Amino acid sequence: MSPELAREIDVFEGQIALKKQGKIEEKLFAEARLRRGAYGQRYDNGQRHDGIVQRTIPFPCGDLNKGPETVWDAPGMQRIKIPFGGMTAEQLEVIADLAEEYSGAVLHVTTRQDIQLHYVHIEDTPDLMRRLAAVGITTREACGNAVRNVTACPRAGVCHGESFDVTPYAKAMAYFLLGHPDTQDMGRKFKVAFSGCKDGGCGLTNIHDIGFTAKTWQENGQTKRGFEVVVGGGLGAVPYEAKLFDEAVPEEEILPLAQAICRVFARLGEKRNRGRARMKFLVDKLGIDEFRRLVLEERKILPHDPRWTGYLEEVAAYREQPLKPAKKLDLTQLTPSFDAWRATNVYPQKQPGYAVVTVTLPLGDLTSWQARQLADIARKYAGDNIRLTVEQNIVLRWVAEADLPAVYRELEAAGLSVGGASKIEDVVACPGTDTCKLGIASSRGLAAELHERFKARQQSGELDPALRDLHIKISGCFNSCGQHHLADIGFYGVSRKVGGTTVPHFRVLLGGQWENNGAAYGQTIGGIPSKRVPEFIDRISAKYLEERQEGERFRDYVNRLGKKALKELVDEFATVPPYAVDRSYYSDWRDPREFTISDIGTGECAGAVVPRIEFDLQAAEQRVFEASVYLDEGDYRKADEAAYQSMLIAAAGLVRTQLWDIADDPDQIVAEFKARFYDTQLFQSKDAGQYAGGKFAQYLFNRHADKDRAFTADKARRLVEEAQLFIEAAYGCHHRLQEQQSQAMAAFGAPTAPAEV
Amino acid sequence: MDLHKFGFKFFAADAERVDLLALIPVFHRWIQTDALPDLLLDVGDYSHLPAGPGIILVAHEGTYGFDEAGHRRGVQYYSKRPLSGDLPERLATVARKTLLAARLLADEPELNGAVRIPGNELRFFANDRLIAPNTDEAYAALEPALRSFLDRLYAGAPYTIEREPDPRERLGVTVRTEQPVALEALLERL
Numbered sequence: 039m040s041p042e043l044a045r046e047i048d049v050f051e052g053q054i055a056l057k058k059q060g061k062i063e064e065k066l067f068a069e070a071r072l073r074r075g076a077y078g079q080r081y082d083n084g085q086r087h088d089g090i091v092q093r094t095i096p097f098p099c100g101d102l103n104k105g106p107e108t109v110w111d112a113p114g115m116q117r118i119k120i121p122f123g124g125m126t127a128e129q130l131e132v133i134a135d136l137a138e139e140y141s142g143a144v145l146h147v148t149t150r151q152d153i154q155l156h157y158v159h160i161e162d163t164p165d166l167m168r169r170l171a172a173v174g175i176t177t178r179e180a181c182g183n184a185v186r187n188v189t190a191c192p193r194a195g196v197c198h199g200e201s202f203d204v205t206p207y208a209k210a211m212a213y214f215l216l217g218h219p220d221t222q223d224m225g226r227k228f229k230v231a232f233s234g235c236k237d238g239g240c241g242l243t244n245i246h247d248i249g250f251t252a253k254t255w256q257e258n259g260q261t262k263r264g265f266e267v268v269v270g271g272g273l274g275a276v277p278y279e280a281k282l283f284d285e286a287v288p289e290e291e292i293l294p295l296a297q298a299i300c301r302v303f304a305r306l307g308e309k310r311n312r313g314r315a316r317m318k319f320l321v322d323k324l325g326i327d328e329f330r331r332l333v334l335e336e337r338k339i340l341p342h343d344p345r346w347t348g349y350l351e352e353v354a355a356y357r358e359q360p361l362k363p364a365k366k367l368d369l370t371q372l373t374p375s376f377d378a379w380r381a382t383n384v385y386p387q388k389q390p391g392y393a394v395v396t397v398t399l400p401l402g403d404l405t406s407w408q409a410r411q412l413a414d415i416a417r418k419y420a421g422d423n424i425r426l427t428v429e430q431n432i433v434l435r436w437v438a439e440a441d442l443p444a445v446y447r448e449l450e451a452a453g454l455s456v457g458g459a460s461k462i463e464d465v466v467a468c469p470g471t472d473t474c475k476l477g478i479a480s481s482r483g484l485a486a487e488l489h490e491r492f493k494a495r496q497q498s499g500e501l502d503p504a505l506r507d508l509h510i511k512i513s514g515c516f517n518s519c520g521q522h523h524l525a526d527i528g529f530y531g532v533s534r535k536v537g538g539t540t541v542p543h544f545r546v547l548l549g550g551q552w553e554n555n556g557a558a559y560g561q562t563i564g565g566i567p568s569k570r571v572p573e574f575i576d577r578i579s580a581k582y583l584e585e586r587q588e589g590e591r592f593r594d595y596v597n598r599l600g601k602k603a604l605k606e607l608v609d610e611f612a613t614v615p616p617y618a619v620d621r622s623y624y625s626d627w628r629d630p631r632e633f634t635i636s637d638i639g640t641g642e643c644a645g646a647v648v649p650r651i652e653f654d655l656q657a658a659e660q661r662v663f664e665a666s667v668y669l670d671e672g673d674y675r676k677a678d679e680a681a682y683q684s685m686l687i688a689a690a691g692l693v694r695t696q697l698w699d700i701a702d703d704p705d706q707i708v709a710e711f712k713a714r715f716y717d718t719q720l721f722q723s724k725d726a727g728q729y730a731g732g733k734f735a736q737y738l739f740n741r742h743a744d745k746d747r748a749f750t751a752d753k754a755r756r757l758v759e760e761a762q763l764f765i766e767a768a769y770g771c772h773h774r775l776q777e778q779q780s781q782a783m784a785a786f787g788a789p790t791a792p793a794e795v
Numbered sequence: 796m797d798l799h800k801f802g803f804k805f806f807a808a809d810a811e812r813v814d815l816l817a818l819i820p821v822f823h824r825w826i827q828t829d830a831l832p833d834l835l836l837d838v839g840d841y842s843h844l845p846a847g848p849g850i851i852l853v854a855h856e857g858t859y860g861f862d863e864a865g866h867r868r869g870v871q872y873y874s875k876r877p878l879s880g881d882l883p884e885r886l887a888t889v890a891r892k893t894l895l896a897a898r899l900l901a902d903e904p905e906l907n908g909a910v911r912i913p914g915n916e917l918r919f920f921a922n923d924r925l926i927a928p929n930t931d932e933a934y935a936a937l938e939p940a941l942r943s944f945l946d947r948l949y950a951g952a953p954y955t956i957e958r959e960p961d962p963r964e965r966l967g968v969t970v971r972t973e974q975p976v977a978l979e980a981l982l983e984r985l
Contacts, residue, residue, distance in 0.1 A: 081837065088827045095836065097855060111855060113836070131963065138965065139800065139922050140875075143848050144841055157839075157853055159875065165925065346970055397911060405847040407864060453845030472839065486843055628840050630820040 039171040046178065047171060049660050050074050051164035058110075063166070066656065068105025069648040075117040075180030076163045078105070078642045079473050082112035085639075089631030104160050108641050113157040115473060116140070116166060117180040120203055121212035122190035122232070123151030123426035129173045130424060134409035140166050145409055147402040149466060150187045151178065151426040156473045179216060183224045183647060185300070188212035190232040191240035192425040195358060196387035196394055200234025201252040202263055204241075206356040207292065208232040210349035211250075214293050221298045222649040224757065225307045226315035228300065229272070236266075239518060239552035242282045242428060242524070245271045247303075247317045248296055251555065253343040255286060264288045269299065269329070270321030273518035277559045278318035283333075291352070293346045298337040302329070305698065306585035309647050341701070347716055358436060361421035363393025367438035376446050379457040387435070394421075395434045395445055396459035399466060400489055400710055402430030411452035419445050428521075430466055431459060434576070435598040456493075461687070461789060462501070462508045463492035466521060470514025470531060471626065475639035477514035479531025479542040479568055483627025485512050505579050508592055509552050512544070523559040524550045526592045527575060532565055533635050534612045542568035542626040542633045546608055548578075549596040550761045558593070561601055564608040569623050574611045581607070651772055654691025655765065658684045662761045669758055681761040685738040688768040692721075695775070708742045711735075720724060721771050734767040796882060796936045799921040802857070802873025803893040803980075810868035811910045815842040818850040818861050821903055825852065833857060839969075839985045852896075857889070859896045861910070870897035870912060872920050882940035885949075890948065891905060891985040898978045908984065913975035920959070920967035929959060929966040945970060950984055952976075 050070065057067045084095045097111035104110050118133060133153055135146050140162045141155035147153055158166070167177055179185055190206050195203035211230060215221050215323070221228065233251045235240025244248025250265040267287050271280025289293055299317075306324075308315040321329050372380075385394040397404075397412065404412070416424050416434055423435040437445055449455040458464050465488050468474065470481030488510060495501040513520035513530040520527030528547035533540050543565045550560030566574050587593050614623050625633050650749060665680035686704055689711040693700045696714050700707060715721040720730045737760035747753070807813070810942050819838055828833040832855035849868070851860035853875065862871040872893035878885040900910045919941065921927035925936045927937060945954060959967040 089823060090827055095855075096834065098834075113853065113855075135924055135963075139924060141838060142841075142851055142853070143864070144844065157858070400843040403841065403844055403847075405841075405844050405864075407846060407964075408844070453906070483840070486840070489843070627817065628819055629838075630823055 039168065041287065043171045043176055044168070046176075047164055047167045047622055049657075050167070052660065052663070053656075054161065054164065057104065057166060062086055062656075063652075064103055066648055066652055067072070067134070068108065068642065069161075069182055070653075070656075071104060071160065072182035072642060073184055074163070074167065075177030076160060077115045077117055077181045078108050078475055078639070079113055079115045080471065080475050080477065080637060080639065081754040082114060082475065083107045083639045084109040084112065085637070087631065087634045087636050092634075092636055100526055105387065105642065108642070108773070114160055116155045116158045116163060116177065117148075118155070118175060118177055119180040119187045120151055120153060120175070120426055121188050122194070122208040123192055123428075124205065124209075125424045125426065126173070126422035127416045128422075129175060129366075130409050131415045132169055132173045132175075134406040134413070136166050136169060138406045143406045144403050145406070146469070147399055147404075147426050147430045147432065149428050149430060149468070151189050151192075151428060152662065153426070154469075155237065156469075162303045168637050169344055176216070179221075181642070183226055185215040185218075185221050185228045185230065188215070188230045189231070189241070189428060191234050191238065191247075192427045193238075193240055193385065193394060193435075194232070194234050194326055196385075196389060196435055197234055197238070197240075198388045199237055201254050202234065203356070204232040204234050204250070204252050205358075206349070206353040207250070207265075207289065210345075210352070211293065211296060214297060214349075215300065216285070218297065218300070220297055220304065222653065223304045225304075225309040225647055226317075228295065228303065228317065233555050234263075235555055239524075239554070239556065240428070240558040242521075243268055243271070244554075244556045245277070245524070246280060247272065248283075249280050250287075250292060253286060262288060265292055267292075267295065270318045270326070272316050272318040273521060273523050274316065275313075275516040275518075275560075277518070277523045278322060279557075279559065280726065281321060283326070283330055290347045290350060293349070294337055294340055294343070295333070295342075296518065298333045298340060301336050301340075301698070302332050302659035305347060306332070310502055312647070313322070315647075319713070330403045339699075341699070359421060360389075360392060360423075360436040361417075361419065364389065365438045365498075367439040369440055371443060373443075376443055379446055380442065382457050382461055383459045384753065386439070389436075392435075393439050393440055393442060395442070395449075396427070396435050396455040397432040397434065397449060397454050398464055399431050399454075400456060401465075401485055404432075408452050408454055411448070412454060415445060415448050415452070418448075429460060429464065431464070454653060458496060458506075459636050461492075461496075461506045462510060463489050463496060465489050465492075466509070466511040466525075467478055468513050470512075470520075471629070471637070474514055474519075476517060476643065478533055478635060478638065479514055479533065479544060480626040480629055481512040481520055481531060483528075483546065483629060484529070484568060484571055485510075485625050488572060488575070491681070502579075502583055504583060504586070508579075509550075510575075511550075519557075522547055522550070524552050524556045525560060526550065526552075526771050527578070528560050528784075529571065531568075533633070534565060534567075534614075536623075537616055538634060539617050540633050541614050541623055544568055544571055546574070548604060549593040551593060561596070561604070563601065563604045564612065566608055566611040567614050567623050568626055570611045573712075574608070577610070578607060625680065649695075651691045651695050654690055655769055655772065656692070658688035658691065658765045658768070661687055662758060662765060665754075665758045666759065669754055672751075674751050674754040677754040678747070678749050678757050681754070681757040682741050684761045685741065685764045688765045689715075689738060692768055692771060695772075704742060712739065713770065718777065721767065734764045737761070737764050738767045739740055796927060796940070797937065798882060798921055798923060798927050798937070799877045799885065800874055800922045801886075801889060801919065802871060803890050804862055804869045804871035804918040804920075805893060805897050805914065806867055806918070807861075808913050810910075811863065813868065814909070815850050815861065815908070816840075817906060818900075819907075821900070821905055822852040822859075825899070830899060831859065831891060833859075853917055854875045854888070856981045857892070859892075861900065869918070870900055870910070872896055873920070875922075877929070882937075883943045886944040887985045888981040889981065890917075890944070894978055894982050894985070898982065901978065909917060912978055914978050914981055915972045915975045916984075918967060918969050918981060920965045922965060924965065924971075927966045929962045929964060934958065941968070948981060948984055949976070950980075 467485035547560030
């Protein structure tokens with residue numbers, strides 16, 4: 039485990055302890071835990087409707103919470119970031135262990151190539167994170183207002199249609215932006231994706247804040263690598279298609295460009311109204327031309343960073359190693375079941391003799407035992423070439439074609455040989471009301487029902503081949519985690535009142551486009567009761583088969599049919615029998631409780647917007663705590679240096695509220711702090727002398743000036759005490775300035791608190 | 796051994812008769828009626844996973860379920876929060892919770908006797924590899940408390956213990972007695 043990662047987790051564990059002692063403000067703790075991927079889960083406000091009455095869950099923790107309206111003892115979700123979905127067999131095994139010990143022995147693959155574990159207690163998360171860190175996985179910035187998992191096409195490097203392998207670029211981007219100072223003050227989450235081609239649907243660049251699509255061009259007689267860059271895409275309640283930022287950005291420019299975009303977003307993006315805080319709203323508000331101008335201006339003034347191009351050496355050297363030599367499949371030994379599976383779950387790589395095997399995961403789930411079996415299969419046939427997909431499946435790459443029958447048999451023994459990858463039965467669904475606080479209807483319940491129906495029809499030969507390529511995607515609410523906009527047939531959960539009783543419904547979207555990186559969003563047609571969704575799908579698919587023109591795809595058919603005719607079709611299924619006639623409509627799939635929306639909680643997707651300065655001051659506190667530990671251990675030099683660093687962190691935090699670009703240089707920090715906070719007397723308290731700020735500022739100046747310092751016990755002890763006083767004064771200064779700002783805004787009639795979505 | 800996270804599974808007989816989805820309303824009703832000693836929170840459906848957790852009933856203290864791991868169905872409970880008492884007492888506490896759920900499920904009217912738990916076969920598993928990895932050393936540290944507990948549970952009747960051989964799997968044993976034992980009798984001994 040890297041020392042830096044170990045320290046981060048120690049800090050988080052310390053924050054947990056401090057929160058239990060009531061020493062950290064709840065919004066700050068909530069954002070800190072979200073940035074470590076520790077997310078809330080349904081009923082964590084301590085309220086649950088049991089089907090008869092709404093009940094307060096009497097958790098033993100009492101009033102202790104882990105964020106606003108989030109009870110300490112309530113089970114939560116741990117999101118595990120897997121950059122570009124790439125995993126080793128060892129990593130898969132470790133997550134399998136963690137799922138057993140801290141969750142429910144199930145790993146859930148998400149539409150962002152993450153893995154989520156549910157029902158995790160907050161106090162178990164530091165150990166969980168350490169065990170992940172030991173195999174090179176961090177959960178940092180998996181949630182919260184941060185750069186989320188960087189996704190990439192799971193066929194990168196082996197795809198016939200790609201310009202080149204985007205894997206090393208996605209990896210470089212993920213680790214460049216992770217924890218980068220310019221990504222720490224965003225008003226909302228930020229998503230980045232890479233695709234190797236324009237035609238496929240694996241990368242979905244068009245729904246991202248920044249989407250990179252690989253391309254090459256000729257320059258001075260040489261082939262140049264780069265990317266078409268789109269910005270400001272996003273799904274959510276109001277989907278925005280990304281806009282073209284630049285047709286061809288050279289490979290050496292993608293990291294600084296992303297950094298400049300992050301800066302512009304952090305500086306100009308909405309911070310108060312979370313519902314308008316994603317970058318898509320900023321791009322829309324400014325217009326792509328003005329946004330581009332601002333970003334390019336920012337790019338010009340970025341201080342040089344060797345990492346911008348340093349990673350290109352790794353790109354050149356990047357090679358995945360096949361475990362076994364390439365060998366063609368023996369076509370004389372095929373069985374019908376193997377052949378059926380091969381038709382949907384095997385993709386021949388561009389490297390002859392090798393194939394990508396897709397392991398279809400119903401609802402994106404696999405058990406810990408299955409994960410270990412899969413790790414064994416990978417070790418035996420594919421090596422560490424495992425990737426998660428945005429369709430909630432797992433792929434094994436570099437499987438020698440001759441090994442496919444054996445791989446199939448071993449997957450079958452592990453219950454992992456389900457066919458139909460990317461077909462109609464491979465329904466994508468977000469967690470919905472199963473575990474999500476925002477879920478309105480049961481996306482997983484409906485997905486399970488549809489999966490079983492279509493699977494049975496396929497097995498019995500009743501499923502028309504023309505329907506099999508359709509995509510169905512379901513979200514439990516309008517927030518689109520199930521990517522319903524991109525499906526041929528998409529749904530998102532809503533509710534309707536019928537005769538005074540609430541009935542689960544899904545709104546129908548038709549004609550979305552998965553291909554071309556999610557190039558077109560489906561049309562929203564209308565709502566139908568949850569229990570009538572299967573009937574509706576049967577009706578529209580039968581109508582399509584009956585009325586389609588030769589070669590006409592479903593999307594083209596629904597576009598030809600038009601919204602009015604589609605609405606009429608949906609309306610045929612809109613009726614709900616009275617409660618007294620059929621109660622089944624009044625509960626959701628696989629949940630017999632009478633339906634209610636009272637279980638919906640407050641979303642943590644964005645977290646509260648916590649200013650960067652508050653994290654800085656907390657980091658300063660952590661550092662001075664470490665200084666005191668060194669002191670106790672008798673390491674006076676380390677204690678002295680850590681205490682000095684803690685003051686620098688606090689001072690830099692204050693400076694950063696005025697000067698975005700403060701460098702990580704003690705001389706500059708002290709000079710700027712002196713000019714902006716000491717000379718202006720902002721650091722000095724004017725209210726009853728609560729903090730003698732001027733005196734405390736001298737502690738920093740004196741230590742900074744003491745270049746030939748002797749590291750003695752007395753000096754170190756005194757400096758630790760001085761640093762503590764300096765940090766308290768910094769807190770006082772920050773709070774005074776915040777109050778003054780609120781008063782000023784109130785005087786102008788501006789809102790002083792973040793608006794709710 | 797300071798083990799707090801562990802579980803028991805009492806295997807079911809003729810378990811293929813059980814419709815997993817029929818357990819969902821039963822578990823929801825148990826939440827409504829506070830049918831078990833833990834703080835019951837929610838129901839999870841994993842019936843789509845072969846040899847998986849089946850249907851689970853999530854509680855604050857631990858997780859109940861009609862489990863299918865190892866392609867063998869049974870009533871399972873494992874603790875997730877710290878327990879009181881020494882290890883033999885903790886083992887008894889967790890086994891008792893498992894047996895209470897097993898008895899309730901066996902008596903469940905909606906299931907028409909589909910769940911039968913003969914009581915002569917159980918699986919114990921330590922659910923904490925940091926404290927109890929699947930090693931000979933860890934088993935040696937666990938064994939005295941485990942045997943003491945099993946002697947109490949089976950009241951001196953002979954039983955066999957078979958250890959989980961795969962070191963990657965959790966430290967665990969399958970325990971068998973020759974004759975079935977009524978759940979009521981097992982509960983009385985705890």
